[in-house]
Amino acid sequence: MDRLQASGTPGWPFWVYTLLVFALLTLILSLSYFLGQRHRGGASDQPYESGIMETGSARLRFSAQFYLVAMMFVIFDIEVVFIVLWALAFHELGWPGYLGICVFIGLLFAVLIYEWSVGALDFGPDGKKILKAYRKLPFKGTAT
Numbered sequence: 001m002d003r004l005q006a007s008g009t010p011g012w013p014f015w016v017y018t019l020l021v022f023a024l025l026t027l028i029l030s031l032s033y034f035l036g037q038r039h040r041g042g043a044s045d046q047p048y049e050s051g052i053m054e055t056g057s058a059r060l061r062f063s064a065q066f067y068l069v070a071m072m073f074v075i076f077d078i079e080v081v082f083i084v085l086w087a088l089a090f091h092e093l094g095w096p097g098y099l100g101i102c103v104f105i106g107l108l109f110a111v112l113i114y115e116w117s118v119g120a121l122d123f124g125p126d127g128k129k130i131l132k133a134y135r136k137l138p139f140k141g142t143a144t
Contacts, residue, residue: 068120079108 086093086101093100115121 072115072120
């Protein structure tokens with residue numbers, strides 16, 4: 001016996017809906033095939049049909065710091081998933097789960113402090129050097 005009919009719900013609306021979806025899909029694809037544009041330009045056989053010819057290699061050199069940022073994002077993003085899953089199971093885990101997540105967040109904080117101390121979070125020029133150079137600039141025409 002069909003599972004839908006076993007629950008007391010008739011199964012024919014599902015099959016009518018499925019048939020309508022396939023009919024609409026067939027109609028849309030057929031119309032796009034028959035009414036769509038067909039063109040064969042000079043650049044159609046090129047890797048990109050935009051008509052822009054390539055000027056060099058697509059291989060660019062990036063600083064290793066970009067990869068470091070991407071890896072830190074992935075690491076901290078996955079840890080957010082663990083924290084959300086812990087929050088969803090908070091009542092079932094009780095105090096042992098709470099202590100476990102406290103240790104986990106403590107380790108995250110320790111890793112963040114370590115990365116900060118080794119300079120992994122320094123993305124721009126040194127602010128102290130900029131301030132020192134700014135103080136050495138001669139200011140002419142300032143009102144005192």
